[in-house]
Amino acid sequence: MKNLKIFLFGLLVVSFVSCTKDDEKPTTNVDSEMVSVNITADFTSELDFNTGIDLANNNSSYSNKSINEISVVAPCATITVNNTTPGVFPKVFTIDFGTGCTQNGITRSGILTITLSGYVMNNGSTMTIERNNYYVNLRKIDGTVVYTNETTNVATPQWSRTVTNGQITLPSGGIFTHSGTRTVRQTAGVSTAFLGDNIYEVISGTHTVNRPNGSTLTSTILEPLIKKYACNYISQGKLNLQGTVLDGVLDYGNNECDNLATYFHNPNGQTYNVTL
Numbered sequence: 001m002k003n004l005k006i007f008l009f010g011l012l013v014v015s016f017v018s019c020t021k022d023d024e025k026p027t028t029n030v031d032s033e034m035v036s037v038n039i040t041a042d043f044t045s046e047l048d049f050n051t052g053i054d055l056a057n058n059n060s061s062y063s064n065k066s067i068n069e070i071s072v073v074a075p076c077a078t079i080t081v082n083n084t085t086p087g088v089f090p091k092v093f094t095i096d097f098g099t100g101c102t103q104n105g106i107t108r109s110g111i112l113t114i115t116l117s118g119y120v121m122n123n124g125s126t127m128t129i130e131r132n133n134y135y136v137n138l139r140k141i142d143g144t145v146v147y148t149n150e151t152t153n154v155a156t157p158q159w160s161r162t163v164t165n166g167q168i169t170l171p172s173g174g175i176f177t178h179s180g181t182r183t184v185r186q187t188a189g190v191s192t193a194f195l196g197d198n199i200y201e202v203i204s205g206t207h208t209v210n211r212p213n214g215s216t217l218t219s220t221i222l223e224p225l226i227k228k229y230a231c232n233y234i235s236q237g238k239l240n241l242q243g244t245v246l247d248g249v250l251d252y253g254n255n256e257c258d259n260l261a262t263y264f265h266n267p268n269g270q271t272y273n274v275t276l
Contacts, residue, residue, distance in 0.1 A: 180207030
């Protein structure tokens with residue numbers, strides 16, 4: 001496939017800068033760490049989904065047509081598959097990133113196992129993603145992610161994404177658990193032979209993050225999140241964030257491919273600039 005960038009729902013650091021001078025509360029009161037973990041949960045799920053799409057596309061498992069393109073998986077990773085016969089499922093891919101493998105500014109280590117029950121684009125097929133000692137940019141990512149194809153109109157393919165037993169361990173040692181379900185649909189690039197012009201929207205669903213001390217954050221879709229396959233970042237859309245400390249809206253902007261967003265915190269009426 002084209003030399004594609006991978007969706008990034010966030011990087012390791014999320015910085016908040018108040019847009020007003022008379023901030024009565026410390027910026028940390030908006031719990032930027034919790035927001036960062038929530039973004040990382042979405043980011044890593046979509047990152048691994050893109051890996052699965054890439055492998056399926058280059059192993060005659062994306063649809064019933066075969067299109068071989070340049071892989072977006074870093075060449076330093078070792079990829080094996082249980083069978084290479086077109087149309088024979090399940091297919092189990094093992095991607096070993098070793099002690100560190102970098103592509104598009106993202107460093108991964110450990111092992112991903114991706115199991116396809118059928119062609120990715122076929123209704124009812126599933127992609128199951130499992131992690132083994134898996135790290136993304138120094139954060140340990142655990143949990144199982146299942147994408148289930150729920151397409152009813154072939155012009156707009158659709159998947160549900162369910163995360164179970166999710167856990168993110170920060171370099172500092174902090175541990176957060178998370179789970180949830182999102183609905184993702186493809187709105188562009190369906191009829192073309194390449195993945196590079198694909199555009200996806202996250203249209204509904206909730207995701208919850210928990211701290212060990214009992215603090216929680218739940219994010220729901222207010223406006224669809226626009227994800228261009230060829231862009232590193234969510235370029236548009238809004239999330240409603242509700243939690244022990246957070247109460248507001250995260251806005252990803254006006255469809256520009258950048259790493260900027262804003263968070264409006266309802267309790268103090270302030271807007272914070274967010275750099276992913």
